[in-house]
Amino acid sequence: MLSFVIRRLGTMALTMLCLTMVVFFLINLEPNLKKLAISQTEMHTSAEQLESWLVNHGYRQNFFVRYGQWLGVVPKQPVTDPATGKPAQRFSFCNDPLVPTFAGVFQGDFGCSTKFKATVASKLFPALGATGILMFWVLVVMVPISLLIGILAGMREGSRTDRVLSVASIASTATPEYVSGVIFTVIFASWLGWLNGSAASASQGITFYNFTLPVMTLAIYGIGYIARMTRASMVEVMTQQYIRTARLKGLSFGSVVVKHALRNALIAPFTVIMLQFPWLLTGVVIVEVMFRYQGFGYTLVEAAGNNDIDLLLGCSLVSVFIVLITQLISDVGYAFLNPRIRVQ
Amino acid sequence: MPVQYISGFTIVLEVLSRFWPVWIALVIVMGASFAYKKKLALYGQLFDSGVGIVGVGICLFWLFTAIFAATISPFDPLAQIPIMKDVLPGAVEPKSGLTYLFGGDKLARDVFSRMVYGSQIVLIIAPAATGFALMVGITLGLPAGYYGGKIDTVLSFLANLVLAFPVILLFYLLVTPGIMDTPIPYGMAGVFFLFPIIFFSVLFWTRYKNRPDRLYILLGITLILGGWIYAGLVFDADPLKIVHIDPNQLNIFVAVVFASSPGVFRIVRGLVMDIKTRDYVAAAQTRGESPWYIMLWEILPNARGPLIVDACLRIGYTTILLGTLGYFGLGLAPESPDWGTAIKDASRLLRSFIHPALPPTIALMSFVLGLNLLADSLREQSMKD
Numbered sequence: 001m002l003s004f005v006i007r008r009l010g011t012m013a014l015t016m017l018c019l020t021m022v023v024f025f026l027i028n029l030e031p032n033l034k035k036l037a038i039s040q041t042e043m044h045t046s047a048e049q050l051e052s053w054l055v056n057h058g059y060r061q062n063f064f065v066r067y068g069q070w071l072g073v074v075p076k077q078p079v080t081d082p083a084t085g086k087p088a089q090r091f092s093f094c095n096d097p098l099v100p101t102f103a104g105v106f107q108g109d110f111g112c113s114t115k116f117k118a119t120v121a122s123k124l125f126p127a128l129g130a131t132g133i134l135m136f137w138v139l140v141v142m143v144p145i146s147l148l149i150g151i152l153a154g155m156r157e158g159s160r161t162d163r164v165l166s167v168a169s170i171a172s173t174a175t176p177e178y179v180s181g182v183i184f185t186v187i188f189a190s191w192l193g194w195l196n197g198s199a200a201s202a203s204q205g206i207t208f209y210n211f212t213l214p215v216m217t218l219a220i221y222g223i224g225y226i227a228r229m230t231r232a233s234m235v236e237v238m239t240q241q242y243i244r245t246a247r248l249k250g251l252s253f254g255s256v257v258v259k260h261a262l263r264n265a266l267i268a269p270f271t272v273i274m275l276q277f278p279w280l281l282t283g284v285v286i287v288e289v290m291f292r293y294q295g296f297g298y299t300l301v302e303a304a305g306n307n308d309i310d311l312l313l314g315c316s317l318v319s320v321f322i323v324l325i326t327q328l329i330s331d332v333g334y335a336f337l338n339p340r341i342r343v344q
Numbered sequence: 345m346p347v348q349y350i351s352g353f354t355i356v357l358e359v360l361s362r363f364w365p366v367w368i369a370l371v372i373v374m375g376a377s378f379a380y381k382k383k384l385a386l387y388g389q390l391f392d393s394g395v396g397i398v399g400v401g402i403c404l405f406w407l408f409t410a411i412f413a414a415t416i417s418p419f420d421p422l423a424q425i426p427i428m429k430d431v432l433p434g435a436v437e438p439k440s441g442l443t444y445l446f447g448g449d450k451l452a453r454d455v456f457s458r459m460v461y462g463s464q465i466v467l468i469i470a471p472a473a474t475g476f477a478l479m480v481g482i483t484l485g486l487p488a489g490y491y492g493g494k495i496d497t498v499l500s501f502l503a504n505l506v507l508a509f510p511v512i513l514l515f516y517l518l519v520t521p522g523i524m525d526t527p528i529p530y531g532m533a534g535v536f537f538l539f540p541i542i543f544f545s546v547l548f549w550t551r552y553k554n555r556p557d558r559l560y561i562l563l564g565i566t567l568i569l570g571g572w573i574y575a576g577l578v579f580d581a582d583p584l585k586i587v588h589i590d591p592n593q594l595n596i597f598v599a600v601v602f603a604s605s606p607g608v609f610r611i612v613r614g615l616v617m618d619i620k621t622r623d624y625v626a627a628a629q630t631r632g633e634s635p636w637y638i639m640l641w642e643i644l645p646n647a648r649g650p651l652i653v654d655a656c657l658r659i660g661y662t663t664i665l666l667g668t669l670g671y672f673g674l675g676l677a678p679e680s681p682d683w684g685t686a687i688k689d690a691s692r693l694l695r696s697f698i699h700p701a702l703p704p705t706i707a708l709m710s711f712v713l714g715l716n717l718l719a720d721s722l723r724e725q726s727m728k729d
Contacts, residue, residue: 011501015501015504015505015508018505019505019508019509023513023517026517026518026523027517029522029523029526029528030525030526031520031521031522031523031525031526032520032522034522035522166720167395167717170713170716170717170720171713173716174660174709174712174713174715174716175709175712176664176667176668176708176712178667178668178671178684178687178688178691178705179667179687179705179708179709181691182687182690182691182694182701182702182705183702183705185691185694186694186698186701186702189694190694190695190698191698278508278510281510281512282510282511282512282668285512286512286668286671289672290691300512300513300516301516301672304513304516304517312516315513316510316513319510319513320508320509320510323507323508323509323510324508327508
């Protein structure tokens with residue numbers, strides 16, 4: 001087990017290295033750098049000035065040197081001020097050092113956001129905290145509801161309850177966040193006026209009024225999927241011999257379901273819930289943009305829209321890390337929950 | 345001059361009558377399917393369950409809407425008639441006497457016509473992109489599952505690499521106006537569009553190796569047709585100017601294929617690893633058949649059930665992805681009538697007007713729902729055998 005985890009962690013590190021390199025390459029394509037230079041300098045700058053801005057801020061160094069600097073294996077050089085010839089800070093708002101230092105991801109320095117004029121860390125981590133709160137409530141709503149639907153549907157396969165709940169969960173998987181968000185806003189905010197169509201005020205304090213719509217929108221897409229997986233697993237368990245034995249012993253249907261079936265039927269949904277995190281990540285971006293909630297997704301969109309290189313790299317590092325770590329947890333957790341896997 | 349309105353009931357009637365070519369086509373196709381359902385194998389079995397009928401019905405509805413879009417929609421989806429700005433559903437356009445059935449949007453365009461035309465974009469890109477993703481996933485997944493070993497390790501690592509990318513980040517990096525100045529989309533298109541040609545060439549070669557009369561014809565058709573489409577799509581150099589794709593759409597297309605082929609790869613690989621232990625594969629190996637013959641003519645036909653179900657779900661998922669792209673304003677032109685862009689435009693103004701938001705959301709939802717129901721009943725039918 002330990003060697004499995006270590007091997008997986010090794011693959012994970014390699015994957016992250018490859019992915020950040022790809023992201024680094026794509027962000028630093030020539031058109032993107034041009035766009036960044038234009039947005040960072042004043043209006044109507046000539047092509048030479050744009051070029052000199054890029055050179056001055058170190059964007060014209062060798063690709064691998066810059067990637068190494070971002071990682072923290074190559075020392076970051078201060079830029080030379082063209083007017084005085086002395087070393088100067090790359091971005092004054094980030095307190096870049098004036099002597100060559102190792103300051104990269106390995107040292108915990110995520111770089112400098114050109115859009116927000118602040119360090120990436122000061123922008124990214126509060127946003128992650130805000131998204132964490134959103135995710136927490138989404139999971140609190142999503143997991144119990146979807147498990148309940150799945151168990152009720154899978155308990156008696158082919159019954160009327162099963163058919164109704166199955167069609168309902170198929171419908172919910174057909175409703176992406178931007179569709180359910182619009183429909184919920186129309187119903188609950190515009191029409192009934194019960195809830196707030198914007199979660200911008202949720203940064204100051206979360207209330208039922210401003211936070212229900214984002215949570216509902218985000219949860220609805222996942223509920224159907226998890227419920228269907230739970231149903232499939234429940235149906236499979238209910239056909240097992242030991243369930244029939246328990247029924248023939250004279251146990252009531254309810255106690256067979258709760259005591260015998262449930263425990264085995266919930267192993268598969270655990271994996272599914274874990275693997276649902278990467279999907280939630282896309283949903284988070286949509287929901288946060290739609291309801292103007294200042295979290296991770298909002299930051300990602302701002303970073304991508306303004307070609308904020310370091311911030312976008314930080315965001316991709318975080319999201320790739322979340323995807324990979326949930327995969328690992330789901331694999332390890334599955335082996336722990338299911339003794340049959342452990343023996344092999 | 346004030347704009348005249350028609351009543352709610354008349355709107356419903358008018359909408360229904362606007363779709364007349366769709367109803368006729370639906371009646372013909374559904375009627376024929378019912379009549380010959382015994383002879384139609386898996387497709388015929390769909391008509392045994394209510395879920396299947398609804399699924400097929402919805403999918404066909406949108407298919408015919410896309411085909412007859414020009415007849416159904418009363419207005420040009422891009423035309424702006426200033427007097428009709430933000431009008432409510434049922435407003436009559438004074439000049440032509442035609443009705444803005446679902447109202448007008450903030451740029452005074454007809455919401456109904458835009459919804460109808462939006463189906464064209466979705467129904468062209470989503471199935472085509474899924475088709476290409478299937479080709480790429482099958483061509484790479486077969487050897488990975490069959491041979492295992494190094495080739496499997498490398499391909500699986502690459503597939504996991506793409507899958508670890510959050511989709512939205514991938515699109516923000518790959519679908520930007522700037523990237524069209526670089527050779528990256530064209531390079532990726534060049535690689536992806538090669539796969540169908542390789543797939544069909546190997547398919548025919550392994551089967552008809554010893555029957556040159558059939559082989560040359562089939563290979564010739566594959567290479568000429570494939571090469572023609574390839575030249576048109578990748579280099580925009582179709583000599584007859586029939587095959588042509590907008591650079592923006594090529595970019596979206598490539599990004600969607602790139603995002604969904606690793607998923608197909610994983611499914612195919614898993615299926616192959618399961619099927620290759622069967623007796624008929626061992627029999628073919630003993631006969632001395634070549635590995636590619638076994639993969640394409642023994643294993644693949646037996647993996648078709650799950651693949652068809654997955655393809656249905658994947659078209660739905662691709663539709664959702666296209667909507668996401670539209671919602672973030674990536675790739676598609678800002679005035680494009682596709683559903684995602686329409687939802688984006690309308691959702692910003694929900695506080696004042698809700699009518700432009702509902703038609704595209706319901707259209708997108710119903711189409712994906714139809715595909716999911718179809719996939720579900722296909723899965724159920726194939727489980728019965």
